[in-house]
Amino acid sequence: MQVQLTINGEKHEADVEPRLLLVHLIRDVLRLTGTHIGCDTTHCGACTVLLEGRAVKSCTLFAVQASGKQLMTVEGLEQDGKLHPLQEGFMAEHGLQCGYCTPGMLMTSVAFLEKHPKPSEDDIRRAISGNLCRCTGYVNIVKAVQHAAAALQGGA
Amino acid sequence: MEPRTTADVGGMGHSLKRKEDPRFIRGRGTYxxxxxxxxxxxxxxxxxxxxxxxxxxxxxxxxxxxxxxxxxxxxxxxxxxxxxxxxxxxxxxxxxxxxxxxxxxxxxxxxxxxxxxxxxxxxxxxxxxxxxxxPVVVDPRKALEPGAPVLRTDKKDKKDNHIWHWEWGEKAATDRAFTEAAVTVKENIYLPRIHVASIETxxxxxxxxxxxxxxxxxxxxxxxxxxxxxxxxxxxxxxxxxxxxxxxxxxxxxxxxxxxxxxxxxxxxxxxxxxxxxxxxxxEDRMENLQADSFARDYHITAELAANKDGKLTALRIKTLADHGYTDAAANPSKFPAGLFHVCTGSYDLKAAHVEVDGVYTNKPPGGIAYRCSFRVTEAVHTIERMVDLMAHQLDIDPAEFRMKNFVKPEQFPYKSALGWEYDSGNYAGALQKAMDTISYAELRKEQAARRARGELMGIGISSFTEIVGAGPSKHFDILGLKMFDSCEIRVHPTGKAIARFGTKSQGQGHETTYAQILAEELGIPARDIQVEEGDTDTAPYGLGTYASRSTPVAGAAAAVAARKVRDKARKIAAHLLEVAEDDLVWEPGKFSVKGAPSQSKTIQDCAFAAYTNHPQGMEAGLEAVSYYDPPNLTYPFGSYICVVDVDAGTGEVKVRRFVAIDDCGNIINPMIVQGQVHGGLTMGLAPALFEEISYDEHGNVQGGSFIDYLVPTAVETPKWETGHTITPSPHHPLGAKGVGESATVGAPAAIANAVVDALWHLGVRHVDIPITPAKVWKLLREHGVRG
Missing domain, CATH: 3.90.1170.50 (Aldehyde oxidase/xanthine dehydrogenase, a/b hammerhead)
Structure with missing residues (x-):
C-alpha cells in the first residue's frame, strides 16, 4: 500500500505492506533510527513519536494508519541548530544514561508540556509512566522535565 | 573533596556534563x-x-x-x-x-x-x-531427590542433577561457635529468578x-x-x-x-x-529476552546466625541450592562457581563463618548472571542484612544500635574477614550515623510507635551493606583463563589533544566522560580535549569488559597509570625544553615549572608538541602509553540505607514513603554521574524487592515472560530517592576510587524487606521473601489475624 506522510516537516512516500508497523517504517524504511523498540506489548514507550501532536507508541500503529498525517520524531526536536528545551533539560539534569529510552521520554514529555505547562512532580511522574527507564531511577528525568517547563515558561 | 583542577580542565570532583549526551538527546546514538x-x-x-x-x-x-x-x-x-x-x-x-x-x-x-x-x-x-x-523438573530440591529424571543425558555417566558442591570457611570452628552461642536465629530465604530487562534487548x-x-x-x-x-x-x-x-x-x-x-x-x-x-x-524481541536470556539469582538459602549473650555476633552458617537451569552458564570468575557469595559476612566482625552452595540442573533457562551486581553479592548482602535484622529483633535491640555494635570498626582496616577477604577500607558506623541523621531516625521510631498504637503498619528498615567489586587480582580472578586485568591506551597528539582507548565498554555509565576526567586529573589536559573510545576490538587494547562495577576500579586505575607514564615522559621533555634537571621541576595539573622560578614553565601541551617536533636526542618521538592494570586487591564500597514503608492492611500494598541512601565509593570522579548511578541502582533494588519475578509452573511454563507480567517499575511506583555520601578512599587504587554502579542494587532490597518485616514484626511475622507483592502481604496479614 502507498503511504504518504510528513515527518519532521519532510514529506515521505513509501510502498508498504499493510501490516508494517509504524516504528518499522520510521526506522527501517526511512532510516530515522532515533526512535527505538524495547518491547512487544506497548509497555516501554521507547518508540514514542508525535502523531498530529499526540504522543503515540509507534510499535502499536500500522504505518498505513499514519498516512496523510504529520509526525514528529526525536530527530525533529532540534530546530535551526537550536535544541528543544527538553533536550537541554535532559543534558543539564543528567536525565539520561544509556540513552535508549531517551527519545521516547523526550517525545512523551514534549506532548505533555504542551498541554500542561506548569506540572507538579506527580503530574510529571504520571505523564511518563508509560515510558520505562532502567538506568536513571526517574529522579533526574523528572527534574529535566521541570527544567524544560521553567525554560518554556520563561519564554526560552 | 575540593577538585584539584579548574572547572575548565574538568578533572576529578567536577560534575562535568556528559560527552555522550549530545548524540543521545538528538536520537543519533548508534545501537x-x-x-x-x-x-x-x-x-x-x-x-x-x-x-x-x-x-x-x-x-x-x-x-x-x-x-x-x-x-x-x-x-x-x-x-x-x-x-x-x-x-x-x-x-x-x-x-x-x-x-x-x-x-x-x-x-x-x-x-x-x-x-x-x-x-x-x-x-x-x-x-x-x-x-x-x-518429565519436567522445575524445583531444584526435587531435582536432587533420588529417582528424579536425569536431565543432562548428553553427559556420559551423569547420574543425577547435581552440578557442583562448593564450600568455603572453617566448618569445625563455625559449628563450634553455634554450639557455644547464647542465641541463634535461622531463616529460609529465597531470592527468586529475575531478569535485568535492559530496555534494549x-x-x-x-x-x-x-x-x-x-x-x-x-x-x-x-x-x-x-x-x-x-x-x-x-x-x-x-x-x-x-x-x-x-x-x-x-x-x-x-x-x-x-x-x-x-x-x-x-x-x-x-x-x-x-x-x-x-x-x-x-x-531478539522482549519476550525472547525475558524468557531465554540469562536470568539472575534463583538462590534457595538457609542461613543461621549466632550471637553471644551480649548481642555480639559470633558466627554465620549458610547452605544454598543454586538453581542454574539446564546448564551452568553463569558469568563468574572461573575459581568461584558461586561468585563472591562468600562476602556474606558483610559489614560485621564475625569470627567464624562457613558457606556451602550446591549447583543444580532444572528445566529452566541457563544463567546465574548478575543483575546489576558483582558476582552473587546481592544474594550475600540480602542474606546477612536480613539475618542481622532478625537477630536484632529477636534480642529486642534496635536494629541500628545492633549494627553499630557489630560493625567492623574503622581501625580494623585492612580487615581480614572470616571468609578470607581483605576489606580495603571502610567506616560503616559513619555511613549509618549519617543516614540516621538525614532521616531523623529517633523521630521515626517515635512516629512508628504512635502509628502502631493506632493500628497502622509502618516499618523502618536498614541495610548496611559492604560490596566487593573491581575483579580482579590476577592471582585469583580469571574468566576461561583470561586474567581479569583491564587496560587504557592513551596517545597525546602534537597539538596537545588526546585519544584514549579502553578494554571496557560503557552501557550508560558515562565512561566517555569519567575516563576523560581521570586523564584530565592526571595530565591537566582539559577533559573536552580527550576523546575516549571503547568497544572496537580492532582498535581498543585488550580488556575483560564492563560488569561487576569493575570499570573504575580496574580500567580507571589503568587510565591513571597510563597517564602517569605519559607525564613521566613529558617531564623529561620539559626538562629538555627548560634546560634543567627533571628533579628541578614541579608538577601541577597541566604544567611543569622550575622550582623557585615559577615563571619558567612548560605546559603539557608544550611538551606534547615538542614530543613530535623537538624531542631530546636518544628519546623516541611521540607521547603515548598503555597500561594493563592488574589490581592488587578488590575494592569494598559500602553504604547504609534506611527505608520507611507504610503497609496497607486492607490491600497488602507496600508503599515506600522515604528512602535515604548514604553511599561510600571512595573518591568520586564525577558527583553528578555517581548520584545518577545510585538513583538507577536504587530503582533496580526496588524492582525485585516489590515487583519482579520470573517463576515457572509445574510444567515449566514461564510466568513473567513479558512486560505484561514482569513488572519493571515506572516513575509512579519509584520513590523520590534521597542520596548522600561519605568518602573513605581505597588505599590501593591509584585514585582512591572504588566503583559505584551496583552498590544501590545490592543494598536496597534488604532495606525494603527489613522495613516490611519491621512493620509486621509485632504481629508475629518474621520473614517475607521478595518480591513483596500485595498478594503475599495480604495473605501474611490474614494469617496473622489482621482483617484490614
Whole structure:
C-alpha cells in the first residue's frame, strides 16, 4: 500500500505492506533510527513519536494508519541548530544514561508540556509512566522535565 | 573533596556534563539494531513450547515456501560443523540448537534466515516441530531427590542433577561457635529468578567477508575482547582465527550483566553469515529476552546466625541450592562457581563463618548472571542484612544500635574477614550515623510507635551493606583463563589533544566522560580535549569488559597509570625544553615549572608538541602509553540505607514513603554521574524487592515472560530517592576510587524487606521473601489475624 506522510516537516512516500508497523517504517524504511523498540506489548514507550501532536507508541500503529498525517520524531526536536528545551533539560539534569529510552521520554514529555505547562512532580511522574527507564531511577528525568517547563515558561 | 583542577580542565570532583549526551538527546546514538548493511539478511528463532521434550521432527517445508525465506537452520545443520553445542563461561556446555531434545520452554529450536525481518518471522511461525514430552523438573530440591529424571543425558555417566558442591570457611570452628552461642536465629530465604530487562534487548549483525575472510560482529556485548577470544577458540576449526574477528560493541542500551554471556542467537547469526557470505541481523524481541536470556539469582538459602549473650555476633552458617537451569552458564570468575557469595559476612566482625552452595540442573533457562551486581553479592548482602535484622529483633535491640555494635570498626582496616577477604577500607558506623541523621531516625521510631498504637503498619528498615567489586587480582580472578586485568591506551597528539582507548565498554555509565576526567586529573589536559573510545576490538587494547562495577576500579586505575607514564615522559621533555634537571621541576595539573622560578614553565601541551617536533636526542618521538592494570586487591564500597514503608492492611500494598541512601565509593570522579548511578541502582533494588519475578509452573511454563507480567517499575511506583555520601578512599587504587554502579542494587532490597518485616514484626511475622507483592502481604496479614 502507498503511504504518504510528513515527518519532521519532510514529506515521505513509501510502498508498504499493510501490516508494517509504524516504528518499522520510521526506522527501517526511512532510516530515522532515533526512535527505538524495547518491547512487544506497548509497555516501554521507547518508540514514542508525535502523531498530529499526540504522543503515540509507534510499535502499536500500522504505518498505513499514519498516512496523510504529520509526525514528529526525536530527530525533529532540534530546530535551526537550536535544541528543544527538553533536550537541554535532559543534558543539564543528567536525565539520561544509556540513552535508549531517551527519545521516547523526550517525545512523551514534549506532548505533555504542551498541554500542561506548569506540572507538579506527580503530574510529571504520571505523564511518563508509560515510558520505562532502567538506568536513571526517574529522579533526574523528572527534574529535566521541570527544567524544560521553567525554560518554556520563561519564554526560552 | 575540593577538585584539584579548574572547572575548565574538568578533572576529578567536577560534575562535568556528559560527552555522550549530545548524540543521545538528538536520537543519533548508534545501537546494534540501527546498523543496516547492504544485502543484509534477517534471522528469527523458533522456540520450544515445551520445558523438556524429545524433538521427533522439524518440518521446514511450509517455512521454506514463505516468500523471502532462504533457509531453516537446525541443530542437525550445525552438527555438521560441530557447532550445535558451545562451552559456557563456567566450562559447562550449552546447546546452540538442539539435535535430540529441548531443556526449557523458549529454548532455541531452529532459526529462519530470510531477506526481511517480517519474512523471517513469518517463516519461524510455520516451522512445524513435533515434540515427545519428557518429565519436567522445575524445583531444584526435587531435582536432587533420588529417582528424579536425569536431565543432562548428553553427559556420559551423569547420574543425577547435581552440578557442583562448593564450600568455603572453617566448618569445625563455625559449628563450634553455634554450639557455644547464647542465641541463634535461622531463616529460609529465597531470592527468586529475575531478569535485568535492559530496555534494549540483545542482538547482533554478523558480517563475514568471504574475500578477506574477516568476520565483523556488531553485538550487544559488555565484554567485546573476551567474546572475540571465545569465538576464536570455539570456531577456530571452521577457519575463524582471532586476527580475522572484529567485535564492535556500539552504543549499548543498558547491560546490567545480561549482555555478558554468549547467547545461541549470536552464534547462529555468525554461522549463517559465514555460510552465506552476507550480513545477518538477529535482534531478539522482549519476550525472547525475558524468557531465554540469562536470568539472575534463583538462590534457595538457609542461613543461621549466632550471637553471644551480649548481642555480639559470633558466627554465620549458610547452605544454598543454586538453581542454574539446564546448564551452568553463569558469568563468574572461573575459581568461584558461586561468585563472591562468600562476602556474606558483610559489614560485621564475625569470627567464624562457613558457606556451602550446591549447583543444580532444572528445566529452566541457563544463567546465574548478575543483575546489576558483582558476582552473587546481592544474594550475600540480602542474606546477612536480613539475618542481622532478625537477630536484632529477636534480642529486642534496635536494629541500628545492633549494627553499630557489630560493625567492623574503622581501625580494623585492612580487615581480614572470616571468609578470607581483605576489606580495603571502610567506616560503616559513619555511613549509618549519617543516614540516621538525614532521616531523623529517633523521630521515626517515635512516629512508628504512635502509628502502631493506632493500628497502622509502618516499618523502618536498614541495610548496611559492604560490596566487593573491581575483579580482579590476577592471582585469583580469571574468566576461561583470561586474567581479569583491564587496560587504557592513551596517545597525546602534537597539538596537545588526546585519544584514549579502553578494554571496557560503557552501557550508560558515562565512561566517555569519567575516563576523560581521570586523564584530565592526571595530565591537566582539559577533559573536552580527550576523546575516549571503547568497544572496537580492532582498535581498543585488550580488556575483560564492563560488569561487576569493575570499570573504575580496574580500567580507571589503568587510565591513571597510563597517564602517569605519559607525564613521566613529558617531564623529561620539559626538562629538555627548560634546560634543567627533571628533579628541578614541579608538577601541577597541566604544567611543569622550575622550582623557585615559577615563571619558567612548560605546559603539557608544550611538551606534547615538542614530543613530535623537538624531542631530546636518544628519546623516541611521540607521547603515548598503555597500561594493563592488574589490581592488587578488590575494592569494598559500602553504604547504609534506611527505608520507611507504610503497609496497607486492607490491600497488602507496600508503599515506600522515604528512602535515604548514604553511599561510600571512595573518591568520586564525577558527583553528578555517581548520584545518577545510585538513583538507577536504587530503582533496580526496588524492582525485585516489590515487583519482579520470573517463576515457572509445574510444567515449566514461564510466568513473567513479558512486560505484561514482569513488572519493571515506572516513575509512579519509584520513590523520590534521597542520596548522600561519605568518602573513605581505597588505599590501593591509584585514585582512591572504588566503583559505584551496583552498590544501590545490592543494598536496597534488604532495606525494603527489613522495613516490611519491621512493620509486621509485632504481629508475629518474621520473614517475607521478595518480591513483596500485595498478594503475599495480604495473605501474611490474614494469617496473622489482621482483617484490614
Amino acid at each position: 546494534v539494531d540501527d546498523v543496516q548493511l547492504p544485502g543484509m539478511l534477517y534471522l528469527d528463532i523458533v522456540r520450544s513450547t515445551h520445558a523438556h521434550a524429545k524433538i521427533v521432527k522439524i518440518d521446514s517445508a511450509k517455512a521454506l515456501a514463505v516468500p523471502g525465506v532462504l533457509a531453516v537452520i537446525t541443530g542437525a545443520d550445525l552438527a555438521k560443523y560441530n557447532l550445535h553445542w558451545m562451552p559456557t563461561l563456567m566450562s559447562d556446555t550449552q546447546m546452540v540448537l538442539p539435535v535430540e531434545k529441548v531443556m526449557y520452554q523458549a529454548q532455541e529450536v531452529a532459526a529462519v534466515l530470510a531477506t526481511s525481518r517480517y519474512a523471517a518471522a513469518d517463516g519461524a511461525a510455520v516451522v512445524e516441530v513435533e515434540y515427545d514430552p519428557l 540483545c542482538g547482533c549483525i554478523a558480517h563475514f567477508d568471504k574475500i578477506d575472510g574477516k568476520l565483523t560482529v556488531w553485538m550487544t556485548t559488555q565484554a567485546p575482547h573476551a567474546i572475540r577470544t571465545v569465538f576464536a577458540l570455539v570456531a577456530g576449526h571452521v577457519g575463524l582465527t582471532e586476527h580475522k574477528i572484529r567485535i564492535i560493541s556500539p552504543d549499548i542500551g543498558g547491560g546490567f550483566g545480561g549482555k555478558v554471556p554468549v547467547y545461541p542467537g549470536y552464534v547462529i547469526a555468525v554461522a549463517a553469515s559465514v555460510l552465506t557470505g552476507k550480513p545477518v541481523k538477529w535482534i
